Amino acid sequence: MASKIYNVGVIGYGLSAKVFHIPLVQVTPSFKLAAIVQRTPKPDDDASKDHPDAKIYHSADELIADPSLDVIAITTTPETHFNFTKAALEAGKHVMVEKPFVPTSQEAQQLSDISSKTGKLICVYQNRRWDSDFLTVRKLMNEGTLGRVVEFNTHFDRYKPSKPTNWKGTLGMDHAGGVVYDLGTHLIDQAYVLFGLPKTVTAIFSNQRDDGDAEPDSVTILLGYGASGPLVTAKAGVLCVETDQLRYWVRGSKGSFKKFHLDVQEDQLKAGLKPGDKNFGVEDASRSGNLVVLKDGKPQGSVFANIEPETYATIYAGFAKAIETGDASAVPVKATEARDVLKIIEAAKESAKSGKSISL
Template sequence: MAGKSYNVGVIGYGMSAKVFHIPLIQVTPQFVLHSIVQRTPKPNDDASKDHASAKIYHSAEDMFADSSVDIIAITTTPDTHFSFTKSAIEAGKHVVVEKPFVPTSREAQVLVELSAKTGKLICVYQNRRWDSDFLTIKKLLDEGTIGRCVEFNTHFDRYKPARPETWKGTLGMDQAGGVIYDLGTHLIDQAYVLFGMPASVTGIFANQRNDGAAEPDSITVVLQYGNGGPLVTVKAGVMSIETKQLRYWVRGTEGSFKKFHLDVQEDQLKAGKKPGDSGFGVENADSAGLLTTLEDGKPKKRAHENVQPLTYAALYAGFARAIEGGGADSVPVKAAEARDVLKIIEAARESAKSGKTIKV
């Protein structure tokens, strides 16, 4: 006998909805794409034509009022996330919300408490927890292949000399815009998954484009962990001219791992592939990371391919299980975890402004 299905409504019809959320909803057996909020359809950008079986609303309020909607996926700009998430929960819906979760850790805490009070679950879309290279590094660390981690360097560098005209380049940091909330959220979240909350944070923000803009476009954030913990460096730059960009450099007491190139899932989703398709999430062999360990007291380097990809569909599948009965403890990316990441970001901002290291 088939299990219960849940109707999912999606607020927003930009890249986040089209490339990530709608395709992942469609491959989650328990979920049905029920409705979409698109405020201003255009002839070449019309959700009603792309998804003829879905209801189309022109306001989020109409979706909140629809009692047949069980879950709402919020894919709009981050300055709307708090009000939309709060309204959705108060309307009795579970919520998937894009990263960055909300602009402040204070707002995140309000939603954490509201979720606990109502029993409506929140999952934050930190999809890069399911990057196959990140999962490969997690496995290497868990199994002790490179010993105790002493340094963890995570990069999201690119060559983008023009500032984007999306929220990533137009919203200020107080509205959760800019590089620290865009790429920084991913990078810091991965460090948080591996190592937890740091003891202190040092942030350096810069405008590498030198375009006169008030908001920084590049960051270096150093997370320090006491009691033998690693030194974590988070970097995102926009003037990195390379044939292959460094992604990770992880060093331990018994070896190191270096990885270039980004996970392939985003590009595959943009090209119309979905999880379950042949080769989805699988990198080319020549993109494999380099693992160096000691053999007979000497460093020995070899290619080390990624683990079998779980894919971004694992986030939605995990949220489905939580709604089916697993409860708040089984939500794949908990609102409280996203709140902690925001606290780290806020410490980095304070450090960059004051020039001082901030204790967390």
Template sequence: MASKVFNVGVVGYGLSAKVFHIPFITTTPSLALHSIVQRSPKPDDSAPADYPALKHYTDALALIADPDVDVVVVTTPPDNHFDLTKRALEAGKHVLTEKPFVPTAAEAQQLADISNKTGKLICVYQNRRWDADFLLAKHLIEQGKLGRVVEFNTHFDRYRADAPTNWKGQLGISRGGSALFDLGTHLIDQAYVLFGLPQSVRGRLLNQREGRAEFETPDAVSAQLFYDSGLLVNVNISALSAETRQLRYWVRGTKGSFRKFNLDPQEDQLRAGGKPTDTGYGVESTNNSSLTAVDEATGKASEVPVPELEPETYRAFYSQFANALVSGKAEDVPVKAEQARDVLRIIEGVLESAKTGKDAVLA
């Protein structure tokens, strides 16, 4: 018997849909791109023109009501993620929702409960779990190459003197916007994957472009996550980092350290028109990384070769998501709503700490 092919409807036709979802939907064998919602197609930006063989809608509810749609992918700004995800689940659809999932941990739990009640799967698009440099850092930690990790520094720094004009710059924290939700969700999710929920967090939210503290639309974040083991995670986001090589990771352990500069190449490759199936997609030179190891006999540190791992790429996320659809098992979902809820709890702790000036206790 042939495997079931799931019809996928995409809500939204912006950068997220065009770069991070449609290229992977169309290259995943058990998924079929069925329909797209674009509210206002334009001559130079038209889903119907780009995909004339598909069904097209200008209203998300019409796509959700389509009986031929099995899976709804929500790529709209985060302030309507909750409503669209809820409606899709209750309409009997599986749902993949872009990050940031929803603005609050309480909403994330509510959606997880609806998913459990309806029996329809819900997944959150935390694609940077499949960044090559993150998987390299994860590999080094899990293989014990660094010993016990004592400090994990994770950065998403850029030089962007002008504030973005989309939801990332205009939506406030209360609606799931700002650097805290846009970039912070990525960094905090990666720390959560490696180390779980921290015992407490400390946070500062800033508007670096204007030079002040900012609790609604910050463009910079400095946060510390504290763990009972003594591990310290530093999360840093800057809008005004004038560097030719931006630090991405600096991980220090009892037996060594790992540094990585610049971002994983996948986003730039996709933005430039590359395809997930291209030769060299997701491959990054180890020249951007350095690994230091301590000789147990002498106690001296020296640089050693950085392992070269085969990149899994964002295709692995979509492959796992498709496999979960086939199995119908929530435990097979690559990024679960409950995990997104925990990340949102950390984000809420950062905001609480920034406002009170005190550590926020999570566990």
């Protein structure tokens, strides 16, 4: 008997929908792209022309009310996520939500409760859990190659002297906009996956552009895990003039691992490639990380390439499987996990404002 095909509706038709969601829906065997919300089509940006087999709606309410849809992917700006997710769950739909999930941990908990009540699942699109270099770091840690990790540095530094004109630069932290909800969400989520909730959060927010904007454009967040636990540094800066941007530097009792450059999947998706295409998710060997381990009591270095990529398709495949089986525990990124990440962000905001470390 053939598996059920689930009809997917996508709210929004910007970069997130076109690059990160629709291509992954299309490579998920049990998912079918059935509908898209695009409020204002343009001659050179028209969902009906790009996807002639999909229904085109001009409002989210219309799409959510469509009884033929099983799954809703929400790719709009963060301040809309709570209302759209709540409406979709109550309309009997499963929901994939772009990160940041919602502006507050309280809203995240409320949606988690509604999900439990309705029996409809939520998955948060924290795709960088499936960055190949992150999976490589995780493998090295799980296998004990680095020993007990004492410091974990994770960076999204770049040189971007101009302020973004979208929600990442204009929405404001109260509405889940800005760097701490954009890049910070990824950095903190990866640390959360590896180490769980920290004991303390200490943050410094700054405006490296010095453009007079009240909103920070750069963050440094320290996550403390107690006297014997690791110190995690999550950092995002916008005035980092480098040919090779640091991504990870992990130091342990038996070794260290240092990796430069970003995962390639985003650029490949922007170029029109999809998971399953040749070399999708595969970094050039020249971008491999550097592993140093103790041998006969002395540090010995070697080049250490990324493991075989699982790709961002894994998050959609996992969500499809969870829906098919009805197993909420199988959702790849749970609403409660996104809630915990938001708790860390809220503590970072409080720390940056007060100048004090915040205990969780």
